[in-house]
Amino acid sequence: MSTPASVDHRILEFGRQWRNKPVLREIYHDLYRRMAGELAQGRTLEIGSGAGGFKEFAPDVITTDILSAPWLDLVADAQALPFAADSFGNIVMFDVLHHIEFPRRFFSEALRVLAPGGRIVMMEPAITPLSWPFYRFLHAEPLDLNADPLHDGAPAQDRDPFAANQAIPTLLAGAHRTQFAAAFPQFKIAPPRWLSLFAYPLSGGFKPWSLIPYGLVKPLLKLEEALLPVLGRLMAFRLMTVIEKRRP
Numbered sequence: 698m699s700t701p702a703s704v705d706h707r708i709l710e711f712g713r714q715w716r717n718k719p720v721l722r723e724i725y726h727d728l729y730r731r732m733a734g735e736l737a738q739g740r741t742l743e744i745g746s747g748a749g750g751f752k753e754f755a756p757d758v759i760t761t762d763i764l765s766a767p768w769l770d771l772v773a774d775a776q777a778l779p780f781a782a783d784s785f786g787n788i789v790m791f792d793v794l795h796h797i798e799f800p801r802r803f804f805s806e807a808l809r810v811l812a813p814g815g816r817i818v819m820m821e822p823a824i825t826p827l828s829w830p831f832y833r834f835l836h837a838e839p840l841d842l843n844a845d846p847l848h849d850g851a852p853a854q855d856r857d858p859f860a861a862n863q864a865i866p867t868l869l870a871g872a873h874r875t876q877f878a879a880a881f882p883q884f885k886i887a888p889p890r891w892l893s894l895f896a897y898p899l900s901g902g903f904k905p906w907s908l909i910p911y912g913l914v915k916p917l918l919k920l921e922e923a924l925l926p927v928l929g930r931l932m933a934f935r936l937m938t939v940i941e942k943r944r945p
C-alpha cells in the first residue's frame with residue numbers, strides 16, 4: 698500500500714510494524730478474537746481505528762478515527778459521533794479510550810448511538826502491580842493514577858490525538874467504577890477481564906524488536922490462558938471492558 702504524506706506519521710509507523718511483525722499480529726488476533734466473542738447483534742462501529750488492524754480481522758466493521766487515512770471509512774471524534782441515535786449494535790475500540798480527552802463525552806455519545814442491548818467492547822492497557830513499572834518507565838505515554846477519568850470540559854481543537862493517560866481504563870474499571878455507574882446508570886459494566894501476561898510485553902508491541910520467536914507465541918498464549926485466573930489481577934498488561942446499554 699502507498700503511504701500518503703497526509704496521514705499522521707505515527708499511524709503510518711503503526712501500520713508498518715503491523716505488516717512487518719507476525720508475532721504482534723498473532724498476539725493481537727488472540728485479543729481481537731476475545732473482543733469479537735463479546736459482540737452483540739447489529740452493526741459494529743470501530744472508533745480510533747488507526748492503522749486498521751481490527752478490520753482485517755472483522756471486515757464488516759465500520760472504521761473511523763479522529764485522524765483521516767484513505768483506508769478508513771470516516772473521520773469521527775469519539776466525543777461527537779456523526780451517527781443517528783440507536784444506530785449500532787456495538788462500538789469497538791483498541792487502545793483508544795486512554796487517548797480520548799474527555800471519556801465522559803464519549804460515553805454519552807455511545808449511549809446515544811448504541812441500540813438498547815448494544816455494547817462497547819474495549820481493549821486497553823491494564824495497570825497492575827507488574828505492568829505499572831513497564832507502562833510508567835518504558836512506555837512513552839503518560840500514566841496518572843490520580844486523575845479523575847470522568848472529568849468534563851470543552852474538547853480542544855488543537856489537542857494531539859495521541860496525548861494520553863494510560864491509567865484511565867483501569868481507573869474506570871476499578872477505583873472509579875461506582876462513579877461511572879452513578880454517572881451512567883443506563884450502562885451495565887461487566888467485571889473487568891485482565892489479559893496478557895508475558896507474550897505481549899516480550900513481543901515489544903509496536904517496537905521493532907521482539908524477544909520471542911513466532912513459533913513460541915501460541916504455546917505462550919496457551920500457558921497464559923491457564924494462569925490468567927490466578928495471576929491476571931497482579932500481572933496483566935491488558936484490560937478488556939464490556940459495557941452494555943440496558944434495555945428499557
Ligand SMILES: C[S@@+](CC[C@H](N)C(=O)[O-])C[C@H]1O[C@@H](n2cnc3c(N)ncnc32)[C@H](O)[C@@H]1O
Nearest residue numbers: 745746747762763764774775791792793796858
Ligand atoms: C494508539 S492508537 C490505536 C489505533 C488502533 N486502534 C490500533 O489498535 O492500532 C489511538 C488512536 O485513537 C485515535 N483517537 C484519539 N482521540 C480520538 C478521539 N477523540 N476520537 C476518535 N479517535 C481518537 C488516534 O487518532 C489514534 O489513531
